[in-house]
Amino acid sequence: MSLKTEELVLNMGPQHPSTHGVLRLELTLEGEIIKEVKTHIGYLHRCFEKHAEVMTYPQVIPYVDRIDYLSSMGNEFGYVITVEKLLGIEVPERVHFIRVIMAELQRIASHLVALGTYGVDIGAFTPFLFCFRDREKILSLFEMTCGARLLYNYMWVGGLSHDLHPNFVTQTKEFVKYFRPKVVELNDLLTNNQIFIDRTVNVGILPPETAINYGVSGPNLRASGVKWDIRKIEPYAVYDRFDFEIPVGKGKIGTVGDCWDRYDIRILEMEQSLRIIEQALEQLPDGDVSSAIPRRIRPPVGHAYGRVENSRGEVGYFIISNGTANPFRVKVRAPSFINLGILNELCKGHLVADIVAIIGSIDIVLGEVDR
Amino acid sequence: MKNTEELFNLLKEKFGDAIIELKKDQPVDPFIIVDPFQIDKISLFLKNNEDLLFDYLVNLAGVDDANEKNVTDENGNQQKITGTLSVFYHLESTKLRHRLILKVSTPKEKPEVSSVESIWKHADWEEREAYDMFGIIFLNHPDLRRILMPYDWEAGYPLRKDYKNPEFYQGMKVPY
Amino acid sequence: MIYNFLLKITGSSIAASFIQSLLPLFLFILPFALFAVLAERKVSAHMQDRLGPMRVGYHGILQTIADILKLLQKEDIVPHDTDKSFFNLAPIIVFVGSYAVFAAIPFSGAFIGANLNLGLFYIIAVSGFVVVGILMAGWSSNNKYSLLGAMRSAAQIISYEIPTILVVVTIIMITGTLNLYTLSEMQTSSFWNWIIFGGPVWGISKFLFIPLMILDFLIIYISTLAEVNRTPFDIPEAESELVAGYHTEYSGMKFAIFFLSEYANMFAVSAIIAAIFFGGFQSPFGYLGNTLGLPWLIPIEQFFWFTAKGLFFVFVQIWLRWTLPRLRVDQLMAVCWKYLIPFAVVDLFLVGLITVL
Numbered sequence: 001m002s003l004k005t006e007e008l009v010l011n012m013g014p015q016h017p018s019t020h021g022v023l024r025l026e027l028t029l030e031g032e033i034i035k036e037v038k039t040h041i042g043y044l045h046r047c048f049e050k051h052a053e054v055m056t057y058p059q060v061i062p063y064v065d066r067i068d069y070l071s072s073m074g075n076e077f078g079y080v081i082t083v084e085k086l087l088g089i090e091v092p093e094r095v096h097f098i099r100v101i102m103a104e105l106q107r108i109a110s111h112l113v114a115l116g117t118y119g120v121d122i123g124a125f126t127p128f129l130f131c132f133r134d135r136e137k138i139l140s141l142f143e144m145t146c147g148a149r150l151l152y153n154y155m156w157v158g159g160l161s162h163d164l165h166p167n168f169v170t171q172t173k174e175f176v177k178y179f180r181p182k183v184v185e186l187n188d189l190l191t192n193n194q195i196f197i198d199r200t201v202n203v204g205i206l207p208p209e210t211a212i213n214y215g216v217s218g219p220n221l222r223a224s225g226v227k228w229d230i231r232k233i234e235p236y237a238v239y240d241r242f243d244f245e246i247p248v249g250k251g252k253i254g255t256v257g258d259c260w261d262r263y264d265i266r267i268l269e270m271e272q273s274l275r276i277i278e279q280a281l282e283q284l285p286d287g288d289v290s291s292a293i294p295r296r297i298r299p300p301v302g303h304a305y306g307r308v309e310n311s312r313g314e315v316g317y318f319i320i321s322n323g324t325a326n327p328f329r330v331k332v333r334a335p336s337f338i339n340l341g342i343l344n345e346l347c348k349g350h351l352v353a354d355i356v357a358i359i360g361s362i363d364i365v366l367g368e369v370d371r
Numbered sequence: 372m373k374n375t376e377e378l379f380n381l382l383k384e385k386f387g388d389a390i391i392e393l394k395k396d397q398p399v400d401p402f403i404i405v406d407p408f409q410i411d412k413i414s415l416f417l418k419n420n421e422d423l424l425f426d427y428l429v430n431l432a433g434v435d436d437a438n439e440k441n442v443t444d445e446n447g448n449q450q451k452i453t454g455t456l457s458v459f460y461h462l463e464s465t466k467l468r469h470r471l472i473l474k475v476s477t478p479k480e481k482p483e484v485s486s487v488e489s490i491w492k493h494a495d496w497e498e499r500e501a502y503d504m505f506g507i508i509f510l511n512h513p514d515l516r517r518i519l520m521p522y523d524w525e526a527g528y529p530l531r532k533d534y535k536n537p538e539f540y541q542g543m544k545v546p547y
Numbered sequence: 548m549i550y551n552f553l554l555k556i557t558g559s560s561i562a563a564s565f566i567q568s569l570l571p572l573f574l575f576i577l578p579f580a581l582f583a584v585l586a587e588r589k590v591s592a593h594m595q596d597r598l599g600p601m602r603v604g605y606h607g608i609l610q611t612i613a614d615i616l617k618l619l620q621k622e623d624i625v626p627h628d629t630d631k632s633f634f635n636l637a638p639i640i641v642f643v644g645s646y647a648v649f650a651a652i653p654f655s656g657a658f659i660g661a662n663l664n665l666g667l668f669y670i671i672a673v674s675g676f677v678v679v680g681i682l683m684a685g686w687s688s689n690n691k692y693s694l695l696g697a698m699r700s701a702a703q704i705i706s707y708e709i710p711t712i713l714v715v716v717t718i719i720m721i722t723g724t725l726n727l728y729t730l731s732e733m734q735t736s737s738f739w740n741w742i743i744f745g746g747p748v749w750g751i752s753k754f755l756f757i758p759l760m761i762l763d764f765l766i767i768y769i770s771t772l773a774e775v776n777r778t779p780f781d782i783p784e785a786e787s788e789l790v791a792g793y794h795t796e797y798s799g800m801k802f803a804i805f806f807l808s809e810y811a812n813m814f815a816v817s818a819i820i821a822a823i824f825f826g827g828f829q830s831p832f833g834y835l836g837n838t839l840g841l842p843w844l845i846p847i848e849q850f851f852w853f854t855a856k857g858l859f860f861v862f863v864q865i866w867l868r869w870t871l872p873r874l875r876v877d878q879l880m881a882v883c884w885k886y887l888i889p890f891a892v893v894d895l896f897l898v899g900l901i902t903v904l
Contacts (some may be wrong), residue, residue: 041518041519042517042518042519042520042521045520046438047529049504049530050529050530085396085399086399088398206406210492211463212426212427213426213491213492213493214491214492214493215428215429215491215492215493217428226465228465233468299398300397300398301397301398302397302399303396303397303398303399303400303459304398304399304400305400305430305461305472307429314429316429316430316461317460318430318432318459320434328437329432329434329435331430331432333429333430337496338493338496338497341492341493341495341496369520371519
């Protein structure tokens, strides 16, 4: 007589404290070991691509913000440079520099949310509050510039909606000086904590060939050892004038491409963003930010694909124009949607408690997954 | 690094009729139009060939071309030329740094394209989304079902130009 | 002392001992539990660079009273397909397991709920009740998550009782008694006589004991942290993994009972550690009552010292909760079986050797 064992199907339903939004996972478990993870998405589908077809090009920008609501500047950046590519217009230098500063500040803010919530998933509640305290300072910088803390409508086709506030440069320099030691503090609290290391090292290992095959981009791809950053591969705006490095996962503790590497990459990227912001503030030229904004936007018939490196990966916009004032088709290549596809591969053979660690390390935003 | 013309010539030598046309007059990027049922063999070649190494599928986008036309032929009869649905593939090589854009078109009545899921796993979810939004059937896809809309959405494919919202869904009134 | 006083009032020894055992419950533990909830919120808030509850009362002091009033008026929701008797019984059993421990703890020189010669043995036996209560709660909630949480919790508590017992055995070898009152009395007159510094013996064995006693203290502190289900061992209540573990389905007063019994348990283990290693109710350096010549002041002072030591250890538990992340279930078990138990056994042997020689 042998013992009959059955597989348990457990539902981590759409409402769950640590799936970072409305995501439904169907786990097939054998005891505590995972055999398969089926992902069900679409709970936050807001039909962005259909909306974009009935609006004019500038009207799409607030909608673009709301795709990835935690790093809106990056989304706007991508859309705006794609339309400018289609139109073939050049923007003033000052606009480029300001866009870079905003994008890098947004990258730091988004990574702070990712790291803080990852700590909460693992069980450490305090770094979350420290991260949000620092993020508040960034959000006040944004509020000073364009009036909004989270969804900006700041980057317009051909320029920006507002020029910088007179105190912006001084306050940003203060922020950079304030934030550098905070990164060290965060490292002490979480990154080098032995319990955190036990939870994340050798968990969810992503080999580089699998990552490229699945189309993964952003910190997840770099943590697996592939040096792929759009800011260096295909420099847009004025990124080729700055001196910064691309941190790549080396498997300092554990294997290359595990959760700890993905976490560490984000911390190193925050430091590099600080470097870029400093250099951009030094080199900021004068100029008029709205001189190149066209009156009417009617691109010629054709299509363009423009991309930027956002906090979660490569955001690409594929815009097809048919000569009218409304885009014919806007397809968003959303990094979180694509990164989420590797979940089944990563989770095989791990325990249920590791799922939470793995999802947190991929850093998804459901708004981007579902659009 | 090869540009699109060289790639077009290379592919034309190998696949002949499956490679239909190179369009380079429209802004912004040139692209190659390819036969929808051969796209998987072409993709396999693009990925495995030593000089090409297209290992990264950057983007896969479905498009409703909205090109139905009613033409009156010599006898005065109305003839409807059916529209097409297209799929754009943006490919890139992480090692050789070149890029390529492919396009396939299929008739709207019976939209079928070979799936490239076995070549790039990225296409798994992207093709499901193209199916969900446009109704394009990807042959040999292991699990082709809706991804963003609810699994039992009967009212059609949302991103088509002639799509209308249904009145009711499961007893709930749809127009808000 | 208080026993005689009660005997005079009631005239019956049963009634007197009954009231005496209940006194710690109502006079001390319930107010303490109310206070501990507030302390946790304020301490964690200040550690996280924010203020915590500020509105109810001066700087939020009356917050817990507001919470208890709220919980009292909540609807008692019982899920559909549950075993109702188990569901209702589970919080009571957990409550009993946590509170019954206080009968054997010496609060001061003049007061101990029940002067048992088997004090420590009784404490460890009774705190095993909690496991039964948790399993009942998890099973009767008819919820896969609760069941998983309850099973993990039961495994955790049972495993971590072993290092606790090993340390207690070590203490017996040194002091020769299980009675907590006598243990505390032995560590008199100055902090140098505390057991963590080797106990009230003279000679070289005292100095040999010191590192072993410090190791024992760490072992028992960590294992009692696991027994109370506090971070880093709070898998059963892990909010981000199993919603709330075995008490997911409880609402209103039953949830309040689980909650309060967790805090009482925290204080109980802190009090036991203070009694065993740090001199219980003894003061580190003589009594004010002695110098002033007021003998009735001494029990009050002893009570004060006892509470202070207990509260200090509770504070360290709160501090650890908000600093460290959580261990995974298999790592938790590995810590117990692969690290704590071997160390405790080695410690036991060494102490035994030294006592014999």
